[in-house]
Amino acid sequence: xxxxxxxxxxxxxxxxxxxxxxxxxxxxxxxxxxxxxxxxxxxxxxxxxxxxxxxxxxxxxxxxxxxxxxxxxxxxxxxxxxxxxxxxxxxxxxxxxxxx
Numbered sequence: 001x002x003x004x005x006x007x008x009x010x011x012x013x014x015x016x017x018x019x020x021x022x023x024x025x026x027x028x029x030x031x032x033x034x035x036x037x038x039x040x041x042x043x044x045x046x047x048x049x050x051x052x053x054x055x056x057x058x059x060x061x062x063x064x065x066x067x068x069x070x071x072x073x074x075x076x077x078x079x080x081x082x083x084x085x086x087x088x089x090x091x092x093x094x095x096x097x098x099x100x
Contacts, residue, residue, distance in 0.1 A: 038081070039081075041077070042077045042078060042081050045070075045073050045074045045077045045078075046074045046077075046078065048070050048073075048074070049067075049070040049071045049073070049074035052066065052067045052070045052071075053067055053070075053071065055067075
């Protein structure tokens with residue numbers, strides 16, 4: 001165990017490694033893209049749940065437990081998205097209440 005720790009080299013920062021301010025050219029994934037992907041994922045889970053429920057109603061070959069799992073996944077993703085939205089709104093309102 002000690003041999004493994006002694007082989008770790010200390011972190012050194014050179015002048016060229018200092019992070020640059022973020023702008024459109026050096027941001028790999030903008031926040032809007034990340035947000036859109038998350039919303040698309042929630043929408044996809046909802047669509048999968050709806051499709052599986054429709055298949056079950058029509059009598060097509062689909063297992064009940066798979067339908068229930070898909071419905072719960074859709075429910076959980078929607079609930080977590082709503083909670084995140086609520087927290088973002090709370091944070092925004094808190095920032096707006098701050099005095100400058």
